[in-house]
Amino acid sequence: MNYYKIRIRKVILYSVLLIGVIVTIAPFVWMISASLMPVGQANQFPPKFWPEKVTFEHYQTLFSRLNVTRYFLNSIVISLSITGISLIFNSMAGFAFAKYRFAGKQKLFKLLLSAMVIPAQVTMLPLFLMLNRMGFINTYWGVIIPGMASIYGIFLIRQYIISIPDSLIESARIDGAHDFYIYWKIILPVAKPILVTLALFTFMGAWNDFLWPLIVLTKDSMYTLPVVLANLMGEHVQDTEMMMAGSVITILPIIIVFLAMQKYYLRGIMLGSVKE
């Protein structure tokens, strides 16, 4: 292939990829830009891409009048709790599946794997009634409990721990370490990369989840950010700029977390998909 041909190919390839970047990024840029526009400027023809005058009034309204701080904290508490608890539960189970032999292991594992085909929506109704009986409706626990363990998480951790050499565990055992010590002091530190990955997955899933919190949390003081945003959509349909500010507040934390930890996140997806 000659140099000239390669050159043309490069140009085409780059321009296609760049259009892709514009398509994926522009909506976010516009979201931020519109959130800084004065009232009414986003509803204009032809559309305005940049604010004529930057204003923070919508953020002010959201934080002062609509008490967004509270929702932000709700989101944080719920997402962190789900992440923390599920990390412990899943890693313990993943460890057991990877490094122990016990009666019914294969059967149990197969059962869990095939259960992944069951859509979560099947459980919604009875789960609601059940948590209601237990008094968890309109509490943080109502949202946290269904996320405490996940089959996918167990599977992901098991895949990783299985590749940890047995000799590491063996030598610890010879030193007289008991099982929980091995789990806590040897397995967890070695499995740190996958734990971080899973933590990110879980956190993002919990942060972005909207249907279950919408059902379980009845009082608005308990709402999470996505639920509030969906609510605002009903109440402030016309206030485009304010809705955009709300979207920025909802999206920004998760994007920051993602950008900071993207290395782990992307690797985790590959781990979950490629058969070792």
Add this chain to the structure above:
Amino acid sequence: MRFKIFTDMPKGNVAYLFLAPAMTAIFVFFFLPVMAALLMSFTDFDIYSLGDVSRARFVGFANYINIFQKPLFWQAIRNTAYFVVVGVPLSVVVSLLAAMGIQSKLVRFKPLFRLSYFLPVVATLVAVAVIWRFIYHPRFGILNYILGWFGIQEIDWLGNPKWAMPALIIMAVWKGFGYNMIIFIAGLQNIPESLYEAADLDGANARQTFRHITLPMLTQTTGFITLTTLIGYCQFFAEPYIMTDGGPLNSTLSIVLLMYREGFKYWRMGYSAALAFILFGIILIVTLIQMRFQRNYELL
């Protein structure tokens, strides 16, 4: 003897301790509700029963029969099928193209492209819906504005029954293709470089290389992606729930949305549970068919 260090232990009782918390949570808060839902699907549990459980009765398969007789159910099936049949191939193709573009030897700044294509995946769906509702705005929306450059008339994307579903498909593909792209990139990285070098020596052109090396080597990856996307798209819910509420004229009513409506809006829980199991059946069938097509594919 892989587990020999533990053979001197009382047959792995410790393992059960490690399993207990996660398994309890999964059994109590997942399997039990699934069972309960199955049971419920054979009852007429409804708004009357909400205040007083004695007002529910066993009705056998009446809910299932009832569902199959409802035109709205078939409409939901058609809509979901539309979404799946158009959306899944589109999503798979777009993510494969993106992955190949980024992995091309000619391209630098790979991480940057990867990152930007992945951003929509991370973003909160509700917020994305807020943005896209405005992109689709018939008068002030950017999409119609850009289409206007090409002389295309204003389209009422979310208000017209003909366009509402394509609009949701575009948004869903935009939101999700980055995820599959990453998996494809992993798959591409696993293809030995030597294969391409050999093809190059044989004088194969780009199309031939793609057909005879890239595609066959990605069979497993493509199978995995198609399956997961398929399952995910069958459960199409949040997009229509937030963007159109199933409208206009039920043109975006999906199975899960119908289920949600029946269950939580009208509180016909028996009926809704039956719908959930029909959906489960559909997903199971789709999975089996897909796995048959992809013979050498193993579940994860």
Add this chain to the structure above:
Amino acid sequence: MKSRKRRNILGSRIQFLLLAFGILLLGCGSKTKDSRMIEFWAMGVEARHVRELLPQFEKENPGVHVKVQAIPWSAAHEKLLTAYAGNSTPDLCQLGNTWIPEFVVLDAIVPLNDFLKQSKVIQAENYFPGIWETNVIDGQLYGIPWYVDTRLMFYRKDLVEAQGYIELPTDWAEFFRLCEKLVEQQKTEYAILLPLNGWHEIVVMALQNGSKLLRDNGCYGDFEDPAFQKALRFYMDFYAKRLCPLGMSEVANIYQSFSDNYYAFFITGPWNIGEFQRRLPESMQSDWATAPMPSFDPAIPGISTAGGSSIVMFKSAASKPDVWKLVEFLSREDIQAEFFHLSGDLPASVVAWDIAGLRDNPRTEAFYRQLQHVVPTPKIPEWEQIAQKIQQYVEYAVFGKMTLEEATLELNGEVNKILEKRRWLLSKKQL
């Protein structure tokens, strides 16, 4: 050595975090409720507007606080039901008046008769009787109308006047002839829009014709009754004579088609007054008007359906006298008029119509006249489901998938199936 140390730190960090969560979660479990705090749920835009009225209420009633929670209309029903199931209903709530029967069945809301007896502010005579009636179930009053809503005729005044009419015919037969003339003379493509995805039009015609829709205390459908069949036949004539387009999707934009002479009549509600003003071109603004429904019997004004929202008090309300004070406040004439100015919702209080000057505007005056003649749809929880069925079978009949007799027969069967549970409960005396 170094790596070993790192592990220790990691281990302790996780432990620390877990502890922190535990404390955080426990801390969030306890909550105290102020008994003089009224929780008021309102839907969508109404929530925003009612908030603006409340400072005055709080000033008039020192010590009482109102917290308004907005619920989007689209999620209102499920929100209320899950709140009921989860024992976290508000004290006071806006409720679409067709939803009241459901919450009565659930035993979730308080009868207001005793409050009403002692009230100086709220008098039944100040309300449109048909609207008031929607709040009364088995002789008990469960809600106070907040704002009202009904359907009537929006029409092209210029086209009707060109046919020699001073105003819209009040008689269906005459109206039908007018429709035929418009189409014959090619003044319009079609005459009227009767969307097949709605049920109001056929239900209004049936009610006007004396059909009760249901019989035996709402236990059976009554659609094979000649009164219903006659109404349906009349309704189908609009399609048979091509006076009405089949299928809504043909009419991509109802406002544009209205000004493009695609059709001249449209049965719809008060929210469209604003929409017509906004969306019709300037040149059209003097050419459209509203009028009450025609009638089958010219001696009796044509009735329509009673819609709108009421305010209801939940059984869980902590301080019912305080809550009632808020109900009275929202029902006061001046506040009702004020609320109209904020939201555009038609006031439930008749006096407020004069204060707000609504009767001076001929377009809203038509609604005033119509509201004197509205009736509730059957007050049973299953009504919404039944309405869906009516819509579905009417569509079958119109498209010729079934004859009129087949459609009503099957509709009756379906409705009887829906009502089976109600009959069972009534027979067990559980209702």
